[in-house]
Amino acid sequence: MHEAPIIQLGGLNIDLSIVLMLIVSCIVVFIIARLAVRNLSVENPGKMQNFLEWLVEFVRGLSNSTMDWKKGKPFISLALTLIMFIFVSNMLGLPFGVVTGYHDASKAEIFGKPIVSVTETLEKLHQQHPDQEAEVEVAWWKSPTADANASMALAIMVFLLSHALGIFKNTKAYFKHYVHPYPFFLPINLIETFSKPLTHGMRLFGNIFAGEVLIAVILKLTSLGPAGGVFSVLGLIVWQGFSIFVGTIQAFVFTMLTLLYISQTYAVGHDHD
Template structure:
């Protein structure tokens, strides 16, 4: 596996590849939305408008399957943003990757900042194999959702929003459900909430990361020689197709779970 381009900035470790890919993902989603709404027409809608209408209807279906549509309509934009952002993010690492090689720690700098992961790896390799030229590959292009910080960050935003909605829109029922069916279930119900946060984010990260790891292995197999190239091509094509399916499913699962959690928070029943 290649290293991530991490720099120290203001006491934080910043992964530049993740920053880059988040910007690219946001730009693509914004561009799709802009093209789909640029020339709206009732009589002769374009392909992009038809696509956007399909997304709206699809997300409305997700909302209506988890809560009353009247209560869920304010979350339509949230659902559309989530499913498009996660889908695009999941797909970005599939078609290709951008990797740069570093051999000299003194050149492992960008914007005046040291790429700490590269320099540390080079020093480790040089110490382990003195006299040999060390080489470190840095991956700049990958799916942002294949990083646990991004996946858990998205899940964390939903977690905060869900509990804020529960406290403000359904205060009595929301607080009461922590002590159901009996008061001593409070610790278990509290643990359940944090387990939702972890599973919501880690499910997305695990599936996308595993897919990219296998693609990387197949690419390395293809570069091992003529036999490896011939053997890897069919597996790479098959896995690329399967990864598109998995990426689509994970965007769907993350979005519908968001609506499930919102529904549980704002519409708590006695039996919940």
């Protein structure tokens, strides 16, 4: 596996590849949204406008399936942004990857900061095999959602938002649901509540990460000669298509669960009164 380009900044380990890919994802989503609304027309809408209108209706349908329109309307923009951002993030690692190799720890620097993941790994390799030239490969371009930190950050953001809405907008019903239908259900309800962000984020991470790992394995078939190259190309074509399907489904599932969690703490909680 390739190393991540990690530097230390303010006592924190910063993965530059994730920062880079999150910025790229935001830029791509902004460009798509800007193109979709650039020339709005009622009589002759363009392809991008039709796509955006379809997506808005699709997200509205997701919202209506979890809560009534009056309560769900304020979250349409959130859901629309999430489904676009996660879909784009899932797709970024499919077309290609950017990998650099390092043999000398003194050259493993960026912005004047050492890439600690490289320097530490090179040092370990030199200690284990002092007579061999060590090399560490660093992946710069990949899907940000293939990193557990990015996926869990999205899940925790949704977790905090949904529970903040429940506490401040639906206080009585929110706290009452923890002892619903009986007080001794409190531990079970608490476990359920705190397990949701874990399953929410890890589901997204696991599916995207597994897809990129398999792509890397398929590419290594080229080292087996001409036959391996043929199988590598065919396998890559098939898996790329399947990965697009998986990435789309995961964007849908994450957004659907976001609206569902919001409805459980903010909207549907009134049913327990």
